[in-house]
Amino acid sequence: MYRAFRALALAALALFTLAPVYVMAMSSVKPLRDVQGPFTWWPSEITFAPYVEMWRTVPLAAYFANSAVVALCAMTCSTAIALFAGYAVSRYRFRGRRAFLATVLSTQMFPGILFLLPLFLIFANVDRLTGLELINSRAGLTVTYLTFSLPFAVWLLAGYLDSVPRELDEAAEVDGATPLGALFRVVVPAARPGIVAVAVYAFMTAWGEVLFASVLTDQDTRTLAVGLQAYATQANVYWNQVMAASLVVSVPVVLGFLALQRYLVAGLTAGAVKS
Incomplete structure (x- = not known):
């Protein structure tokens, strides 16, 4: 019982820690209209233009x-x-x-x-x-x-x-x-x-x-x-360029x-x- 509770707590902690990283990574490959619109967990289309334009x-x-x-x-x-x-x-x-x-x-x-x-x-x-x-x-x-x-x-x-x-x-x-x-x-x-x-x-x-x-x-x-x-x-x-730059640095x-x-x-x- 203790091991199951510990594993569940560690999984929740890992999810809590990695969720901002996931949002940052997904936002960096979203078009600007997706980032400025309602929040979505997955981009409508994946683009790597922010990684080029941020420079x-x-x-x-x-x-x-x-x-x-x-x-x-x-x-x-x-x-x-x-x-x-x-x-x-x-x-x-x-x-x-x-x-x-x-x-x-x-x-x-x-x-x-x-x-x-x-x-x-x-x-x-x-x-x-x-x-x-x-x-x-x-x-x-x-x-x-x-x-x-x-x-x-x-x-x-x-x-x-x-x-x-x-x-x-x-x-x-x-x-x-x-x-x-x-x-x-x-x-x-x-x-x-x-x-x-x-x-x-x-x-x-x-x-x-x-x-x-x-x-x-x-x-x-x-x-x-x-x-x-x-x-x-x-x-x-x-915001997509901000996320891309933050991820790169x-x-x-x-x-x-x-x-x-x-x-x-x-x-x-x-x-x-x-x-």
């Missing part, structure tokens, strides 16, 4: 490149900084260590919109004083996303590195390795799941963000999350997530139970 309606390739560059840079910087910070917190005992971790994690409790105006003013002053052009640039958006992902990344990686035995570091140092050499030669291979979890988290945080990307970018630096809104014009909303991210899923689960599980 012409908006500069989708440029938006995809902007999102990829910003997300990859934010992921790389966040992972590298969190690795050194997490290693220092995990391996060295200093006054205020626990308070530092609690303060870092507490920043995640504030809604992101609170930082929108302060960040914009900081970037505007930096642009005025130094000419770095952080507003309407990929660099400014990358720095913005670091402020979102880095606190949790440091906390998570410090917790995961606590689960790596210190004897590995000591054995490496006995063999003549420096602390930095022990980090890269011994600790990093053992902490690969935690590092992958941090990288995936940082990438996903930057990939799908809308609010800051809509304020800190212009036409040339716009990301996918904002650029998909360009399919809505004053005269019409090309989601495939690489989904495939990458599935490939790294086991590392992500292992990293989150181990890091969540350590202080």
Whole structure:
């Protein structure tokens, strides 16, 4: 009885999860009149024109490149900084260590919109004083996303590195390795799941963000999350092209997530139970 109930519950959950994906896929091959009319589960005719026209309606390739560059840079910087910070917190005992971790994690409790105006003013002053052009640039958006992902990344990686035995570091140092050499030669291979979890988290945080990307970018630096809104014009909303574009840009991210899923689960599980 329990197995039947569990199978039924899992089937209902899978149906609930896959139904939006099915609607998106079917809407992407519908003519525009079908999408704008009453909802139907199956198109009156199947057409792949939206997959061709979506590249012409908006500069989708440029938006995809902007999102990829910003997300990859934010992921790389966040992972590298969190690795050194997490290693220092995990391996060295200093006054205020626990308070530092609690303060870092507490920043995640504030809604992101609170930082929108302060960040914009900081970037505007930096642009005025130094000419770095952080507003309407990929660099400014990358720095913005670091402020979102880095606190949790440091906390998570410090917790995961606590689960790596210190004897590995000591054995490496006995063999003549420096602390930095022990980090890269011994600790990093053992902490690969935690590092992958941090990288995936940082990438996903930057990939799908809308609010800051809509304020800190212009036409040339716009990301996918904002650029998909360009399919809505004053005269019409090309919903079939929106669905086609959403499906196309989601495939690489989904495939990458599935490939790294086991590392992500292992990293989150181990890091969540350590202080």
